[in-house]
Amino acid sequence: MTFRAPAGGPSRRELLALAGLSGLGLPAQAARPGSGPAKVLRYAIRIAETGFDPARISDLYSRTITAHIFEGLYTYDHLARPARLKPLVAEGMPEVSEDFRVWTMRVRPGIYFSADPAFKGQRRELVAEDFVYSWKRFADPEVASPSWSEVDELGILGLAEYRAALLKSKSPFDYDKPIEGLRALDRYTLQIRLKETRPRLMEVFAQIDTYGAVAREVIEAYPGQAMEHPVGTGPFVLGAWRRSSLITLDRNPDYRERYYDAQPAPDDKEGQALLARYKGRRLPMVDQVQVAIIEESQPRWLSFLNRQFDFLERTPEDFIQQALPQGKLAPNLARQGIQAYRALLADVLFTVFNMDDPVVGGYTPARVALRRAIALATDCRREISLARRGQAIPAQSPYIPHTTAYDANYKSEMGDFDPARAKALLDLYGYRDRDGDGWREDPDGRQLVLESLTTPDGFQRQIDELWQKNLAAVGLRVQFRTGKWPENFKALRAGHYMIWSLALSAAKPDAQDALASFHSGHIGASNFARFRLEAMDRLFDQAGGLPDGPQRQALFRESKRLATAYMPYKYRGHRYVTDLAHPWVQGYRRPLFWQHWWEFVDIEGAPPAPPA
Structure with a gap:
């Protein structure tokens, strides 16, 4: 979610965080020998990281960091629109059997992990067995991976099967045990064998923030500390870390020779211009990235204007009219050479209901009616207009812009605001105000508090105040339980909540991930609602093995109908974002599904000192 600062201005914590930026020193390895001052990219994110172990994280903010430290077999062409896959550490594209069940890939020789004491002074080459080990970690019950x-x-x-046996026997994971479908055929050749047809497996390989290779020596050298000690083959290494305050990543001094190259569409003027300007430049082009964590929007906005940050990711909604009045960059910003980049995100805002909760959960007509009434009483367009300053479009289904099942012309009850129908549903199923206090009771007469x-x-x-007024208008009372985002997310995964509102970003072009939000096998992971419906499970299983085409699209349409009928999620909107950059930040282009972009930008010219 994005957040708005209170009228009183930045908190003491935000001011301290900003003050701390000015005193940062650059680690020696960040410098570019013989090339003048180090090039440093400085910006802030809104939510604190949880850690940097790819197998243990699922939040976007941590994954943004891991995407720059670790590398996977494949990635996306940075300039191609629509998205196009290309090798990263793989040597060429995979060999795939006709039934898409056997995938064979070769790791390019001569790629090395960044230096670490775990390697005992030796250069450690990336090999196929590193991917075998990394993928086995997802199945280790002790790791408890949210991506399992x-x-x-x-x-x-x-x-x-091996994981199930370990859960039964309580035995530790034996990483030396051969797994039939996950093998290193030789030093550089990886083969994955599957039970079912999976035509889009490459999109999983390209999620380098999650499926990047880790080294076994590092994990074993720092038991229980993988979240704090990331070591990968990527363009950056973790330099300094003050938890929930500041993260510094330095250019990896041992990074291989990798050069700017891409294939934008012939009619993509912006992409062609970037390619012409940077083609052949060695990556990364900056020496260090400093990422501050500042939750409130006002200090993030002011620190960008005061040049304490070079880049403002997702201009806060409460300042969008100052930045882009009437949709155009403000003259005072344009005079400074500030650049604006506006895009429709591959994400969705939603309210999730815990289907295991005795008040809002369940599949009986009365509980379904309650969730649908809450959805009908929620004025998403007002939220978009007032709180989000018009920087979103209403959502009509679970599916996310830029993914295969998204249809901009689709319309459903999911996008309706109809308080009269909400009241009628509540009345029909026994949610009435029996004591005359203005609030409806449960059908059995008990007090109803959301x-x-x-x-x-x-x-x-x-956002909460608008929603609270919406529900009060139909006689429903809602209270809020306040916590930091990471703590709330833990409660969500454990099922210790009733309702929460947050956002989901697409990690790949395929829509299967959105459908996974309804699959019973993903409870505790992406199925935040803990939804269980055999019909939806079948749709998910069928869609996974089908090639793209009319038959698969029909499954997605049926899933939209079931999602609206049972309403375990109320999908509210898809956000527009505007990123801002000072003129010395060059080469930026917002990625669609991937999180890594730091290596593709440059700092050109020394940034002027912040105003006194």
Whole structure:
């Protein structure tokens, strides 16, 4: 979610974080020998990281960091629109059997992990066995990976069976045990064998923030500390870290020779201009990236204007009219050479209901009616207009812009605001105000109080207040339980909540991930609602093995109908974002599904000192 600062201005914590930026020193390895001052990219994110172990994280903010430290077999062409896959550490594209069940890939020789004491002074080459080990970690019960359900769904031969046996026997994971479907055929050749047809497996390989290779020596050298000690083959290494405050990544001094190259569409003027300017430049082009964590929007906005940050990711909604009045860059910003980049995100805003909760969960007509009434009483267009300053479009289904099942012309009850129909549903199923206090009771006469998780920031309070008024208008009372985002997310995954509102970003072009939000096998992971419906499970299983085409699209359409009928999620909107950059930040282009972009930007010319 994005957040709005309270009218009183930045908190003491935000001011301290900003003050700390000015005193940062650059580690020696960040310098570019013989090339003048180090090139440093400085910006802030809104939510604190949880850690940097690819197998243990699922939040966007941590994954943004890991995407620059670790590397996977494949990636996306940085300039291609629509998205196009290309090798990263793989030597060429995979060899795939006709039934898409056997995938064979070769790791390019001569790629090395960044230096670490775990390697005992030796250069450590990336090999196929590193991917075998990294993927086995998702199945290790002790790791408790939130990505296990996605890996499990792929059907790697023998992996789920071994995990099930360990859960039964309580034995530790034996990483030396051969797994039939996950093998290193030789030093550089990896082969994955699957139970079912998986035509889009490459899109999983390209999620380098999650499926990047880790080294076994590092994991074993720092037991229980993988979240704090990331070591990969990527263009950056972790330099300094003050938890929930500041993360510094330095250019990897041992990074291989990798050069700017891409294939934008012939009619893509912006992409062609970037390619002409940077083709052949060695990556990364900056020496260091400093990422501050500042939750409130006002200090992030002011620090960008004061040149304490070079880049403002996602201009806060409460300042969008100052930045882009009437959709054009403000003259005072344009005079400074500030650049604006506006895009429709591959994400969706939603409210999730815990289907295991005794108040809002369940599949009986009365509980379904309650969730649908809450959805009908929610004025998403007002939220978009007032709180989000018009920077979103209403959502009509679970599916996300830029993915295969998204249809801009689709319309459903999911996008309706109809308080009269909400009241009629509540009346019909026995949610009435029996004692005359203005609030409806449960059909059995008990007090009905909804509870939603929330976060302690001004923008979210504005969203909450609008929603609270919406529900009060139909006689429903909602209270809020405030916590930091990481703590709320833990409660969400554990099922210790009733309602929460947040956002989901697409990690790949295929829509299967959105459908996974309804699959019973993904409970505790991407199925935040803990939804269980056999018909939806069948749709998910069928869609996974089908090639793209009319038959698969029909499955997605049926899933939209079931999602609206049972309403475990109320999808509210898809966001527009505007990123801002000072003129010395060059080469930026917002990625669609991938998180890594730092290596593709340059700092050209020394940034002027912040105003006194």
